[in-house]
Amino acid sequence: MRLPSDIERDTSPLRVSAMKASSRIVVTFLAVMCLAAAPVGTATAQVSTDKMLESLLRPAGWRAEWSGPGGAGVNELVFERRAEQVVIRIRLITPFEMSCENPVTLGTDRVTFDGCRDPAVTLVFDATNAQFPFQGQSPRGYVWKLTAN
Numbered sequence: 001m002r003l004p005s006d007i008e009r010d011t012s013p014l015r016v017s018a019m020k021a022s023s024r025i026v027v028t029f030l031a032v033m034c035l036a037a038a039p040v041g042t043a044t045a046q047v048s049t050d051k052m053l054e055s056l057l058r059p060a061g062w063r064a065e066w067s068g069p070g071g072a073g074v075n076e077l078v079f080e081r082r083a084e085q086v087v088i089r090i091r092l093i094t095p096f097e098m099s100c101e102n103p104v105t106l107g108t109d110r111v112t113f114d115g116c117r118d119p120a121v122t123l124v125f126d127a128t129n130a131q132f133p134f135q136g137q138s139p140r141g142y143v144w145k146l147t148a149n
Contacts, residue, residue, distance in 0.1 A: 049108055052125040055133060060149040068142030088113045118142050
């Protein structure tokens with residue numbers, strides 16, 4: 001019968017390998033627990049989201065220039081906060097007149113909404129771009145650029 005003192009002194013390759021594996025598992029577990037407990041990047045993400053939302057909700061709205069496989073046009077956009085939701089009012093100016101209103105999904109640095117004729121438009125916010133702070137595209141291949149009204 002092996003005593004605990006014999007096991008501690010056991011330096012067989014199998015025992016050493018098992019101890020290394022156990023150590024790696026413990027270290028990995030501790031690392032994951034530390035990362036899960038720490039709010040990494042939360043403050044930075046909140047600041048950029050707040051700045052994006054402040055910019056997005058400008059009362060004068062936005063002029064959207066878009067182009068894609070089916071042509072090009074110009075929209076007037078106004079984003080509004082209604083209770084706990086942000087909605088977009090869209091007025092298509094060219095190539096013809098049309099209006100619609102849809103809910104907006106907010107991300108850390110992007111907004112997604114359905115246009116009047118173009119679904120799932122995603123615009124990324126770039127605070128350093130004074131001319132077009134919101135730019136993006138839709139799955140249908142239309143490129144959108146917003147400039148302040």
